[in-house]
Amino acid sequence: MTFSLTDTEAAGGLAVPRRTLELLRTVPGLGERYADAAAPGTLAELAALPPLAKDDLNTALAHLEPAAEQGATWLFQSGGSTGAPKVGYAPTGFYMAKVFEHWQPLDRDDVFVNAWGAGRMWGAHFLAAGLADLSGCRVIALGSVTAEEYPEWLGFLAARKVTAIGGTPSVLRLWFAHARAAGIELPSLRKVLWLGEAWQPQLEDDLAAVAPKARRHGMFGSTETWVVGSNTPDCPADTFHPFPHQLVHVGADGLLDFTSLDPAMLNPVLRYRTGDAGELGPCPCGRPGPAMRVLGRRDNVVQVRGLGLHVDELLERVEREPGVTRAQVLITERGGRAGRVEVLVLGALPDPEALRRELLSSTFTLSTGFVHDPENVVVRVVDALVSNERTGKTAGFVVREEA
Template sequence: MTFSLTEAEAADGLAVARRTLELLRGVPEFGERYADAAVPSSLAELAALPPLAKDDLNTALAHLEPAAESGATWLFQSGGSTGAPKVGYAPTGFYMAEVHRHWQPLDRDDVFVNAWGAGRMWGAHFLAAGLADLSGCRVVALGSVTAEEYPEWLGFLADRGVTAIGGTPSVLRLWFAHARAAGIALPSLRKVLWLGEAWQPQLEEDLAAVAPKARRHGMFGSTETWVVGSNSPDCPADTFHPFPHQLVHVGADGLLDFTSLDPAMLNPVLRYRTGDAGELVPCPCGRPGPAMRVLGRRDNVVQVRGLGLHVDELLARVEREPGVTRAQVLVTEQGGRARGVDVLVLGELPDPDALRRELLSATFTLSTAFAHDPENVRVRVVDALISNDRTGKTAGFAVREEL
């Protein structure tokens, strides 16, 4: 089983895949890429098409510049952690009507706190707002807050009797950690929506202390694919049920790729790889049909406070500095959350702080993730990089747990 849909279930949607293929064939840089590709009339023919990586999709979007048939066309950051953001597109509504048709974690009685950040062209806040709008609930569009603001806002949320909150797991951990520190309980909270990174097991302990009635409801997707699938409290945290308009395929190498079957999709998502490995499995929740178990990333992207940091891009910039022979990114975590990012440099670097300031201003992931504590991004000249003691290999990035 390598596809999330059967041949019959995917038959009508393959018309969208054929249209997407024609669009991609019109991209000058892809002249030879699809020259001999058969127009897919079956899942096997679809699987024979070359997969798209992030750089491929960015190349296509730069040429196509798609626009919605009606209403506004929204531009969001679609990868690219250095320099100007790469752009992805979505129509008003952010494809959430089809998601809501199959998944309703919120209802009219909910008071929902949207804690995803709304700035810097990130899409999660807006798609969550679209889902909340379809549910008819009351919405507190809170977004990001500073460390000093948590106690006051938590008191406000407790007084309002909030029943649901949504954010990346890293952001949710901050909310619940501050609630525990301040002795604030959220007894009305029943639902925790999450998207943007893997669920953190430490959240179970947080919820037991702050909101014992709360249960998790997860989404999986990216700014390129938008929401691919969801899970419920009865599903394992790493397992999601794909929506019918999202075709999931597991390649021979174990990497997941995604094809949109939604006629309204603006991004040309045709066998698009996010870098995640996975498998199609029965879900313990008992829901029929294959579920997608996500096994983690296999590319050189590291999650920093819910945002993807493209390590290769960052290191390429650092290693262009005169005198620098090699560099490495060190992410320090505490309780599953990134506390700091150090760029370790071998060689000579006369002014590390000047490079640090440049990286902060030019790297969207770092400037956004550390907007309130930029001092936790550092550039350090070292005598040796961190290596694997057993193999002697030195990776582009390392993660260390801080006690």
């Protein structure tokens, strides 16, 4: 099966993709691509339509300028860590009522800390707030905090007997690492909600020490698609159950694309590709229907001196080192050319120079691209990786232009 729903299940919702197709035909620069495409009446016909990439959706949104039929329309930004910012729209409520129909990780008795960043045009904080409102729980809308504030806030959260917290895994790791370092426990914490990045297995160690009763509850989506699916503590961290209003398809190249079946969706999401690879199949939790396993991004190949550097493969090798908790590639460019590649390492690494020599000799792009200046390939242990101040996300690679 390549779709998360059958033709019968999706039959009523295909009216939405047909309407989206008509909208895309009016967009300069995209209209010709869809001019001869038949309006999809089956999933096979939908799969025959050209997919949308991020730049395509940006073009469509700039032309269509959607507006909510009722209430306010929120304008959000995604990207900005490794690519150009992308725009998305959402009505008041952020589509969370449909999510809440099928996934209710919070209940009225919870005290929930919303630790997603609240500003700079990122939607996750407000999306989580919408979910919390539907659950009727008490909310501490904390957002981002600075390093020196963690101990005091952690003491406050322990005193308030917080039962749930939510954020990106990068931000959650900061919370639990600070709690562990300060000897602060959160014995009432039972639920950890996450969205925005892949779950980080290293979180499990800190959770076991700080909040042994806590279990993870994940969401998968993007600013353009909004929440596509969710998982429970009984699901693997990389496996999500798509909601009925989100149609997931796996292409022949293994890439996931998403089509909205929600009539209220403001973004024209028609076979939209986020860059993630995946597969559909049963979930070990035993819930019926195909689940979506996310296998990672396929756009984590960056050009370094004319050669493709596979960042995920490089990081996978580095993170196998004993004592390394996470790594990141920082590329410094001068005039559009990579002048320096640094592998930033969190954790303990007794001999960074030995690892540098191994990576330089075993990675074709590094050994070839830096054959005349190998000193510009560096492995460095750091206290913190480079994060997006707006969202708290920590990308696998960051490109900086040197002045």
